[in-house]
Amino acid sequence: MNELIEATNVTKNYRGVRALDDVTLSISENSITGLLGRNGAGKTTLMSLLTAQDFLTSGSVKVFGEDPLENDKVLSRMCFIRESQRYPNNFKVRHVLAAGENFYPDWDAELAASLVEEFRLPAGRQVEKLSRGMRSSVGILLGLASRAPITIFDEPYLGLDATARQQFYDVLLREYAENPRTIVLSTHLIDEVSGLLSDVLVLNDGRLVMAGAADDLRQRATVLTGKDDRVAIVAAGLPVLHREALGAYTALTVDARLDDERRALAQSMSVEIQPVSLQTLVVRAGLSETAGAADRTLSTIGGAR
Amino acid sequence: MIDDGRPIFQQIAEDLERQILDGTLPEESQAPSTNELAAFHRINPATAAKGLNELVASGILYKKRGIGMFVSTGAHDKVLAIRRDDFQREYVEPLLAEARRLGIEQSHLLVMIKGGRV
Numbered sequence: 384m385n386e387l388i389e390a391t392n393v394t395k396n397y398r399g400v401r402a403l404d405d406v407t408l409s410i411s412e413n414s415i416t417g418l419l420g421r422n423g424a425g426k427t428t429l430m431s432l433l434t435a436q437d438f439l440t441s442g443s444v445k446v447f448g449e450d451p452l453e454n455d456k457v458l459s460r461m462c463f464i465r466e467s468q469r470y471p472n473n474f475k476v477r478h479v480l481a482a483g484e485n486f487y488p489d490w491d492a493e494l495a496a497s498l499v500e501e502f503r504l505p506a507g508r509q510v511e512k513l514s515r516g517m518r519s520s521v522g523i524l525l526g527l528a529s530r531a532p533i534t535i536f537d538e539p540y541l542g543l544d545a546t547a548r549q550q551f552y553d554v555l556l557r558e559y560a561e562n563p564r565t566i567v568l569s570t571h572l573i574d575e576v577s578g579l580l581s582d583v584l585v586l587n588d589g590r591l592v593m594a595g596a597a598d599d600l601r602q603r604a605t606v607l608t609g610k611d612d613r614v615a616i617v618a619a620g621l622p623v624l625h626r627e628a629l630g631a632y633t634a635l636t637v638d639a640r641l642d643d644e645r646r647a648l649a650q651s652m653s654v655e656i657q658p659v660s661l662q663t664l665v666v667r668a669g670l671s672e673t674a675g676a677a678d679r680t681l682s683t684i685g686g687a688r
Numbered sequence: 689m690i691d692d693g694r695p696i697f698q699q700i701a702e703d704l705e706r707q708i709l710d711g712t713l714p715e716e717s718q719a720p721s722t723n724e725l726a727a728f729h730r731i732n733p734a735t736a737a738k739g740l741n742e743l744v745a746s747g748i749l750y751k752k753r754g755i756g757m758f759v760s761t762g763a764h765d766k767v768l769a770i771r772r773d774d775f776q777r778e779y780v781e782p783l784l785a786e787a788r789r790l791g792i793e794q795s796h797l798l799v800m801i802k803g804g805r806v
Contacts, residue, residue: 415732552730560723560733578696578731598695598735650785658694 385412387533387565388433393442395428395589402428404589405442410567415559415579417597418569420586421669426569427466429586430535433567434463446533459488462531464522466538466569470510477506479521480528489530498524498554502547515542523551527558535567548572552579573662577601583661587669597661604664605641608634609654617641617649624667636667696731700739705767708748708759715764719749719757746770 388410395403403425410416418426431437432444435451435458444451451457470479476499484490499506502520505513510521519540526534540548556579559566570576583600585593593600604624607614611633618637625636641649641656649656659667704720707713720728725736740757743749748763760766787797 549730553727556726556730556733560726563733578729578735581732581734597732598697598738602695650782653789 386410387412387447388567389445390429390433391443391445393429393432393444394440395425395432395437396440397428401589403432403586406586406589406591408584408591408594410565410582410584412565413563414581415566415568416582416584417573417576417580418567418584418586419571419573419665424586424669425589426586427537428589430463430537430567430569434458434461434535436463459486460531461533461535462487462526462529463535464526464537464539466541468518468522468525470521472509472511474510475507476504476510476513476521479510479525480506483525483528487529487531489532491528491530494530494558495524495528498528501550501554516544516547517542519543520547523554527554530562530564533565533567537569538571539568540570540572548575552576555579573665574660577661585665585668592668593665600664601661602640602658604636604638604659604667606634606636606657606659607649607654608632608657609649609652613652613654617645617652617654636663696729696735697738697742700725700729700731700736701742704739704743705748705771708763708767709771713759715759715761717759718755719743719759721756 386409390406390408393403393406394401406425406429418429420426428437432439433446433451435444435453438452446457446461449457451461474482480492480495480499483495484492498504502517502524504517504520504524510518513521519542523536523539526536526539540551543551552575555566568576568580577597580597583593583595583597584591595603607618609617609632611628611631614633614635618635621637621639623635624638627634636659646656648654704713708715713719719740722733722737722740725731725739726733729736740749744751744757746766747760748766749757750760751757784797787794792800
């Protein structure tokens, strides 16, 4: 597939703190990419660099094959909605819509108007005085109605309840089905969105620790539970991501899918086999205690795509 | 109905197979489109398309250009044959393994299967 965004050896320091450390990744056209990782992992920094809202310390970013920095041709085709998106004082919801129409060449006024209805936004109210959830809805509306070929959402749904989030997913899918485009979404609610994602990037401590197709990652790791010595026999030679024990009862997460031979062995030894959800896999990748061991195994498969 | 761990496209394909098997989707009827599947299951349309394409590859669905996907004639029997092949591995083998763990002898197991009391 066509790579729309390419970051190569990107490093970013903030006053001596390394926010991103030698990150190389690509995002392909019309993918819905989940950018995952703990708070402070570097997600927002990465998104700011991809949209040229911040300067690189070293490395390079190419969007549509060009440097996005002060590049109108590139930037007018990107929309970045920040988690803490600020709006000018006294800006009412309808001013935001007017600004969107001015700024984004592909702005869809009809979609914007229908989303105002659907999200029940008061068009005449000042944005800064709206509730947290409503401000999130304004951001979602801006992002979707921009119809920008690359739309980036940073934690788009702070303050939104479960119903409103489902609404966001439904609108996002509907909009994506009608007008496919490239969407990047940072989130902590991995279980909720995992079905929507085609691709996943996981950052931990400023480094890219996992990258790949969501479906590949979903079936990548396995949890083995049972008596410790038997689990050890079934797991022999497999890279271990995590271990939990309750006396002799052990739950071992291995970074592998089991072949039929191991499955049969597990069955005969009363060892239970369970797949690892995307959320659990990401949690394992982000646990600093095991990060050393986990990152090494993960990054060998991660990194290159 | 989508669970973790298994590839979603595979679950989509199996779900459609189940519908063909129980008559929800009769032969020569139109299968749901990629976007309909995506909206229904709240999944990425590419994943839904992959599920549909699995079934096209195995001849269970076929494409009508510009219209959509349809259930092939003979798809019901084809799915049935595949499911019967899988039955041993998916149902019988785990049953035998659990019976062994519990010390249930095969002769007892047979009586249970026939619906008798042990």
